[in-house]
Amino acid sequence: MRCLILYYSMTGQAEKAAMRAAQAATDAGWDATLCRIGMSDPADALARPMNIAASKKWTQGAQKGMMVPIAFDPPDALDRRYDAILLFSNTWGDHPSVPIRSFLESDRAKALFAGTPVGVYIVCRRLWQNNLRIVRDRVEQAGGHVLAGEPFMHPGGQWGSLIQTITYLYRTDIGRTHFLGFPLPRYGLSDDAMARIPLFTGELLAAAMIDQKGHI
Ligand SMILES: Cc1cc2nc3c(=O)[nH]c(=O)nc-3n(C[C@H](O)[C@H](O)[C@H](O)COP(=O)(O)O)c2cc1C
Structure with a gap:
């Protein structure tokens, strides 16, 4: 069974969590592919220290559903079919971050999600419900199933x-x-949040196996 673990990360939190999920998936016997979503235009790159203009641009951009060109690392990670997708979605301005939103709205995401079980990890300081609602909506519109x-x-x-x-x-x-x-x-994900990653990942992958095969 193959799973794709997709994330974007500005300050390393989703990356740290995605790496722990990849380890948990491998420990559970899955063939895990970790794939980073990045902004492909250098003019879009976010970095610390941010200034007020950048913070406003990206927070409001996320709220308005702004799109930017994105790239995948490794670039061929999306060329295969997967039995499960684990998607990390960072919150910006109570919405999915701009790169995640750009991915969700893309034809590549739609093709990837169709007929595939998806587990969603919302990475944020606190606001998660609206982010999850939008991710769920896009996955389901594409014919995916949010586990x-x-x-x-x-x-x-x-x-x-x-x-x-x-x-x-x-x-x-x-x-x-x-x-x-x-x-x-x-700053950063709590110890409790990090400790829950392997457990949640194990539950998602067990559910994906039932979803795909109809049995364990
Ligand atoms: C531009 C911007 C806007 C943000 N807005 C929110 C927000 O509205 N609510 C929230 O809970 N966290 C917000 N955050 C915090 C991030 O979700 C949080 O720091 C997360 O751990 C970052 O993940 P990363 O390190 O993988 O990029 C925002 C972060 C940035 C950079």
Whole structure:
């Protein structure tokens, strides 16, 4: 059984999670292909430290369904058929990130999803429901079947994770430890979120096997 693990990652969180999912898939006996989605126009590249203009452009772009040219690494990863697809979707402005949205709307995604079970990992500091709703909608429109979708979030509450994420994106170090004297949670996926990746991946792949074969 072959699975494709697709992700885009600006600050390394989805990448770290996708690599852990790939390991879990391999441990479960699957042939796992890890594929990174990137922006193919260098003018689109996002990097820290972000500025206000870039943050506005990409947050609003995600909200408006903006599309950019994308590329896959390895480039031939989408040329095969898979028994399951594991898709990591980062949240930008309460929507799928621009590169993920660009992929979801592409003909390549539609062809890939058709008739295939898909597991969705929403990677975000906190907002995941709208992102998952849009991903589910696009997968199902293409004739794919969303087996399950779950959020994988940063530590801290709404405010702590928001302040940490904004300041982290505007800096180049590991982030602030305090804000106005209050301790901040660290930037990035929580230990609990990372620990849930192998379990969720195992459940998805078991469900995909039933979905594809009708039995285990
Ligand atoms: C432009 C931009 C907008 C974001 N907007 C949101 C948001 O609305 N809600 C949220 O929970 N996280 C938001 N985030 C945080 C990311 O979802 C989070 O940092 C995630 O872990 C990044 O994954 P990555 O490192 O794989 O790129 C945003 C990040 C960026 C870069």
